[in-house]
Amino acid sequence: MTTVLIDYDSGNLHSAEKAFQRMAAETGAGPVIVTSDPDLVARADRVVLPGDGAFPACRRGLRGFDGLEEALIDAVEARAVPFLGICVGMQMLASWGREYEDVEGFGWIPGEVVRIEPSDPSLKVPHMGWNDLVIDRPHPVLDGLQTGDHAYFVHSYAMRVDDPATLLAHADYGGPVTAIVGKDTVVGTQFHPEKSQRAGLRLIANFLNWRP
């Protein structure tokens, strides 16, 4: 079982690579490779899409690699392999991103990505730091996680899902902020599991052993 982390020139993959490799070794989940090669994505048993920065830049970054986006779409829509989006990688699962300009997402989780507007104006944006999760729906990838566990967030935009059934967990920041989404073989975390110590590593291990 091979897991690929998509490298499309979007920031720091080092810690994600190390976190996935460590949990793969601990749970016998097979090799973890970082690549932008569409052929490797086409053969992957699991796909992880990270993403830092702005939604439009990430979307353009993906398209900058010939055949990569097609391989991702094929992995999810034709091969139905487990797919995890992280941060902007999660946001791109939505139908639309509204950061700077309107940009289409993959649409696997119907919804849109909009700027966080906390009800309390003294709350800072970006939403940066450790927030506690409220688990909304059980899911195999959340096994062993519970409401109150902390995760590390850094973002100014957040996903609003159209279908509440796709919302697996949220955090509170002057109103609910979508934290984890999931539908069919696709899951996404707004926070960085590779930066979230115990809860994050547990989620990564769960994903690596998820057989939807």
Next chain:
Amino acid sequence: MLKTRIIPCLDVADGRVVKGVNFVDLIDAGDPVEQAQAYDAAGADELCFLDIHATHENRGTMYDLATRTAEHCFMPLTIGGGVRTVEDVRNLLLAGADKVSFNSAAVADPDVVARAADKFGSQCIVCAIDAKTVAPGKWEIFTHGGRKPTGIDAVEFAKTIVAKGAGEILLTSMDRDGTKQGFNIPLTRAIADAVPVPVIASGGVGTLDHLVEGVTEGHASAVLAASIFHFGTYTIAEAKAHMAAAGIPMRLT
């Protein structure tokens, strides 16, 4: 609810941890990666490495440190010191940093912050501001480790650099750094209230009450300290328990 962060800062020179008192009289205090792992296990919310002797020649040491730390610590890491260009940011991010902090270079050319934020996103661009009191309610930026006055007003500069794209301000009071007399509260509050992004208070922590004051009176989103943790005066857990008891939302692990 978002928790207030405690960030131990490791001053690094030539690959070793040191901690300055008013930026002189450095005392060697260990291996940065071991320190980072200890802080990770102790429940620190983030880590910060400051390369205090950063030169072009020793850059590789910091990349290596970032890489080794990221292999062992699954928590956010900020690296600063000697960051001048977008390429420096890129190299540090690729080496394993999650956030990179500009200091003197941002004062000399605020647009470098804009270029870095455009390329990598504001979320990973920190601007460190070192400020000294020049009159009551008036603070001036000093660069080059606090040696060089600039004539630039710290509050105005903070607003400018956030507008350029800095996602966080690491604010150090040069008057208080190394004194253990507590944060410069009026300075911290003036800047925290002036910018929409999180402010990390730094410089002067000597007691756990100082950490509380930085948040409740200084309005900081995070508190950074070195000596009190580094030399074992207090543990991270003691600091968190003390702040939580004062009513501050903390991540208690």
